[in-house]
Amino acid sequence: MLPSDQDQQARRLLSVYDTELREAAEMTGATTVTRDGPLWRGTFGDRGFVTYRDLGGLTGPALDHLIARTVTYYATQTPVTSFEWKTRGHDAPADLPDRLVAHGLHAEEPETVMLGEAALLAVDLPLPGGVHLRRIDHQPDPLPDLMRAAAAQERAFGTPFSAADLALRVQQHRDLLEFWVAEAHGEVICTGRLEVVPGTAVAGIWGGGTVPEWRGRGIYRALVAQRARSALARGVRYLHSDSTAASRPILHRSGLLPVTTTTPFIWTRQEPRR
Missing domain, CATH: 3.40.630.30 (Gcn5-related N-acetyltransferase (GNAT))
Structure with a gap:
């Protein structure tokens, strides 16, 4: 397969990933699911999980407010000991990781999404x-x-x-x-x-x-x-x-x-x- 063909295939698979494997698909087994703007916020026992298809163009202070609301949401649920905000490398805005860190979250090791x-x-x-x-x-x-x-x-x-x-x-x-x-x-x-x-x-x-x-x-x-x-x-x-x-x-x-x-x-x- 030529590199250009492989790149085209990867773009098609990325569309499958974004369409099929984000949002509701990641909430299977959640005890509670709530929405806040583009976010899906799930609770799985004592853990929380945050996902989205995209952030709807939110940047700057509007994005900061969304992150702060999410931290408050889980902080007020006393059974929840931690939550994960799952980021993807192709998502915008590029400064999202820095904003998450500024709100008290820390990054774990990145992994590669493989699909085929x-x-x-x-x-x-x-x-x-x-x-x-x-x-x-x-x-x-x-x-x-x-x-x-x-x-x-x-x-x-x-x-x-x-x-x-x-x-x-x-x-x-x-x-x-x-x-x-x-x-x-x-x-x-x-x-x-x-x-x-x-x-x-x-x-x-x-x-x-x-x-x-x-x-x-x-x-x-x-x-x-x-x-x-x-x-x-x-x-x-x-x-x-x-x-x-x-x-x-x-x-x-x-x-x-x-x-x-x-x-x-x-x-x-x-x-x-x-």
Whole structure:
């Protein structure tokens, strides 16, 4: 594919992303959803989440007022301990990150939004000897396997994962979510979710991680291919993922294209000083 053709394809996919994967699509599972101008503000338990299709041309003081109202909105909800304002690299105005920081939010690491045709990823890939793939969410009692998967994710990412949180996610989104693992000798060595976006032809691939001693052997890519095949069987056309520097090259080689970046800006409730 010529660079110009790839650029054209990326622009088309960016339109799919903006149209299908923002605003209401990001509020699935929210306990409350409110609107303020262009913003969608959701609450998910003790966390808040802010998204929008665009900011409607707001700049300067008008944008500052919108940010301040949002901080006040979540600050007055005592169960909420933090909220995320999700920015995208192609959004305007360019000084939005600076304005968010000025209102007490801090930026986390940016990720690359990858998007493309699921059929490009649904290929047969070899696995190392003794490794097999298995879906674990549709069992009568998935908790034991989810506990093993959470432990593997903790090893892969170096941060704690709660099996109870995974089980709750499965329960709440049973018809939309698939949880897959790669196993070797009875041990979970790689994990990944497929999450269908309701009302769209898109699904997300999330939570992919391989434990350190099994990396570089094609297991993550094989698990992506398996989720792509499952997505196609569900009638899904596109797959997307917010990718770290580690996973982006793998997804790019598989056929997904980078269409923009995303940076979470986080507000955290400060405990009063005693």
